[in-house]
Structure formats: structure tokens, C-alpha cells
Amino acid sequence: MGRRLRIGIDTGGTFTDVVALDEDTGEIITTKTPSTPADPAEGFLTAVAKVTAAAGGDAAVTGLSHGTTVATNRLLEDRLEDLGLITTEGFEHVLEIARQSVPDGYGNSYFWVKPPRIVPVHRVRAVGGRLDHTGAELRPFDEAGAAEAARWFRDQGIRAIGVCFLHSYADPGHELAMREVLRREHPEAVVSLSCEVLREYREYERSVTTLVDAAVKPVMSRYLRRITERAPARLHVMKSNGGVLSADEVVHQPITTVLSGPAAGALGAAYVAGRAGLGSVVTLDGGGTSTDVAVVLDGEPTLTTEGAIGRHPVKIPMIDIVTVGAGGGSVAWVSPESTMKVGPRSAGADPGPLCYGGGGTEPTVTDAHAVLGRIPPHLLGGEIPLDVPAARAGLEALAGRLGLTVERAATGILEISAWNQANAIRQITVKRGLDVRDYPLVAFGGSGPLLCCRLLDVLGLPAALVPVNPGNLSAFGLLTVDVKNDYVRTRVARDAELDLPAVAAIFAELEAEAAASLDREGFPAARHRFARTVDLRYYGQAFEVRVPAPPGPVSEGFRAEVLRRFHDAHEALYGYCYRDDARHPVEWVNHRVSGIGPIDRPRLRERPSGDKDPSRALTGTREVHFGDGWVAAPVYERALLAPGDVVEGPAIVQEFGSTLPLHPGFRAEVDAYGNLLVTR
Structure with a gap:
């Protein structure tokens, strides 16, 4: 009998990463393959074939977990044509009015121009009928007007439609009736209802979130259908909330996948850091196109519902991730003011950096690393040879425009990239009341470890952990993720007037919905887990603080x-609270339940200690530029290092999918699990 493999596949902008877990022996097999942006399904299926071949031709695939950027890219590229909105009569301009907030504050808003709406006002249709905030009907649903709106969209050829009626979070009846009208009058339409996408108040965010769901539903349906038709096992897709869901289910809620890949990376980093004894860390996932950072507190990545993808607010539960255009493929360019910039534009996988020899014409961060000797002259163990002379020629042209040497230009590119990453880390820590100096860094992704020494200096971080196979950690994270679905209801009430039986009924209804989803996923009732949270605020505040709520009656x-938890959380976030102060009553706003189906996680095994002589891993030396001139740096093969080994910088530690340039004044120690702990 052959191996039984559970496989995790993360499709990035440049590479598709794959990790297979042998369910009988616990062995982990990793590999990579170039992504196929024109058809991501091809890269996915190639990755499956490659890892199963590496495991042996008779391997059987028992499960597939997938992190995908298909929905994210659709939003970032603003390819949202063929989209319409149906809303309540009198609220046709909800998207135009939007919110009062201005990016970067009012000090920088003089030249700010409101971006185009996700749906222009001429593709919005209103339907009569009205509910109040309790769900009571003030005016009946206008079925004749609904039919007229449906026929208008049909005649215009608009087939992706979001439906968002005022107060439908309290009673979905009018939206459900609208769907029936659309099925009758416009059967080809792909419809998203706000009562199913986001059943909570704030009509602007609910409208945009519903429209985003409708916009990505067709492309996600096609993509998942192509994969599932040829996949060798049942497919689960990573969601933004830190859980997975079967492809059959996620196709009905594609918006939940908008941060699919980055979420898997944060979870994988949290798992590895926890086993290494680090409960709270900052994670940095460096890819080819971008870098994603997140915070893990006490073993769990922080969550938010105030996220956005591009210019679109997406109010669904998601791991709190900040993304910057500072990946290996980020292009270095000269601004009209004759200053050097790096990113956010990326060379991606096609044509890629100059050194890939794929037709790239502009120098990138990867080219700067190659010219300075910080990465080997080939990637993926020799699968991708690098054309270092081509990278140097491109950098010479850039350096000539700036009046710099090639080494100064390359060092400048890496310095700008490091500060871009550092600013993203500050954004997710300092802006949330956390002292960044208290948190070790977990650096992973193909380009994540390349700048970690510089980040320790810039931010004053205590240490950096580089996991085993850092380039594949997001794919590994997919194997650590439980099945998870989220449900929410809005019911605003002051604490003094709180109707406890009504709150109990809301939680019971949400838990029943979560249980039904877990049943469909194949989990018996004995394995169902439910996590409650509540959004609260002081009366008069515009936004809420989410706190976990205990189980039971x-x-x-x-x-x-x-x-108590709300007052404590408010004080931790903002430095004050109004505990026992009747002048500032508390309001209960949103009630949430997450239904969780636990899976068996891979077990990280401790490795046998070595003789504390890292010279066994020494493969030679290479001329490397660390910013202060060229040095002959020893090169170590990471796979040959053992727990207890210490490598002193300057040095290079390289492996199949990533490289760690260890700057002068830094050291890397191998821990019991094979991780590298980098300190000054």
C-alpha cells in the first residue's frame, strides 16, 4: 500500500508552494513550481503532480487544502465590470455618499479625489418596500417594481447583481423575495444577498461587501470547477478568517477567500512559533509580488472586520494583515523628482526579474540581491538559473541615472524595501497600541528572510525566527487549519435594557446555522466546537470593540x-475605560458565532542534536556585499545544520526555497526543531 498524503497548496504571484504530509509516518515533503498567472489552475495541478511524484508514484491523496489569490487579484486589478446593485427605494446613492473618512487624514486630503464607486449610479436600481431596525415591515415589498428592475438588468446584459435592502439584517424577507423575482425574470444572473453575505448593520459596508461577493463569484466558480474536476481528492479552500471550507460550500461565499494565502501563512507561523516557545510574534511573509505582515498574540493571529482589499472595504472576519508592495519582484524606478522608488509595481512571475531571463526589462529587489551576492546564482536547488550579468546591466543603467555605483544602487533598493516592510510592521503594531520591540519576528516566504537582519536593526526587534522550509510555510499552514464558518446578527441594545432571553435565542440560532454547516462538512456533532464573540461600545461611540464571550447559559x-472583558479590552486598546461609570453606559451591538470543525495537525518533531560544529554544513565561500564592501562570506547548506549549531555573520545560509544573508554582527542558532533563531 502506498503513502496517504494530505496536501497544502498556496498559489502566490511568482511561485506555487506545496507541502505534503504523510498521514502514517508524519513525514513532510515540500516543493515549489512557478505560478501560471494566465491560468492559476494549471499551476495548482502541476504542483499536485510534482509533490505526489516526489513522494512515490503510488501515493494516494486523501485531502487537498488550497490558498488562492484568484478573488484578491480580481479586486486589486479592478476587473469588476458587469456588476449591478439593487437597493431600497430612496437609497440609490448609498455608494456615492459612502463614508466621511479620507485616506491619510485631512492634512493630506486637499488633492484627494473620491475613487470611482464599485458600481456607478446608473447601474443601481431601487425597489419599494421598507423595514425598520427591528425588522418590522413599514411598507410592503413592491414585487412589480422588483420585476421591472430585474428585467432592466437582463436587458442591459448585467449578470452579477448584489441585493442590499435597508435593515435586512433584522429580517431577510424582502431580499429573499427579490431573489425569487430575479430567478424568474433574469435566470442567468449571479446574485448575492446581503442577508447571506453579511447580516449586520451599516448599509454602506454591507452593500460593498455584498457587491464584492457578487463580483468574484463567477470567476471563483469557474476556477474551483476547473480544479475540482481534475483534483485527486476533496478540495478545501482557505478563508480569510483563519479556517478552511470545502470548495462546494465556499463557491457560495467566495468573498470569504479574499485573504486566503496570507491567512495560511500567518497561521503556519503561529503554529511553528508556538512549538518554538514563542506565543506572541510578528509574522512577515515575503513573496514575489508583496509582503504580508500580521500579529500573533498568545498563539492566535489577531482578527478584524475592518479590512479592505484595494479600495473596497470588506467587512467580513479576517486575519488582520497589512500588505505592502515590497516583494522580490518589486520594480526599482526613478521618480520625476529623480529619487529612487521601489514598488508597488511588480515584475511578478511573467516576465519576472531581469535575472530570471524571462524578458524582464526593469531591475527588481531580487536583481539587487543577486548582484550583491546575497542569493545564490540559481534558485530552487538549480531548477531556475539566474542571469546575474543581466541583472547587473539593468542596475548599471539605473545607477547611471542616479549618479551611483552599482553596489550603492543595489544597496539602496534593499534599504527602501526594508523600510517599506518596517513601516508595514509598525502599522500593525504601533497603531494598535503594541510595542514592536516586544515581539520577535517570524520571517518566511521565499524573500522573507532576506532582509530580516536589517529589520532587527530598524525596528529594535529582539530576534527573528526563520522556520524550516520558510518558502513553503504558507502551504504548511494550510495543513494546520480547522474548518471554520462565521455567523453574525446585529441587535443594538443598552446593557441596562439587555433582554437576556433574546440574546440566548440569537446565539442558539447562530449555533444551529454553524452546526448545519459542520454537518455538511462531515463532522459528527460530538466534534462540533462553537466560539462566541460580541461587539460592544460605549453609548455614543461610532465603532465597537470585539470580545470573546463565554460558552454556556x-x-x-x-x-x-x-x-468585564469589554472594559479590559477597551483600556488595553485606548488607555482608558468607563468601568462602573453610569454616565457612559455600554451598548451590545453584534453577536457572533464561529462554528469550528477541528482537524488533526501535523506534529513537528524535535531533531537530534549535533556536535555543535557547523563546518559540516560549509559548502564554500561567495563574495557578498553587505553594504560596507565585499567580503568572502562562508556559505552553509541549511539541511546539514543540526540543533545547537551556531553560525556567525557575515555568512549565507541557503536552502531549496529561500536564503538567509546573515549580516556582520548577527548570529543564527539552530533550535530543537531546526528553526534558525537570529539575534544580534
């Missing part, structure tokens, strides 16, 4: 515990 003790 919704009693006075439940209420008191939620209030």
Missing part, C-alpha cells in the same frame, strides 16, 4: 463576564 453571570 446566557445568564447574569454571562453578561457580567462579557462586560
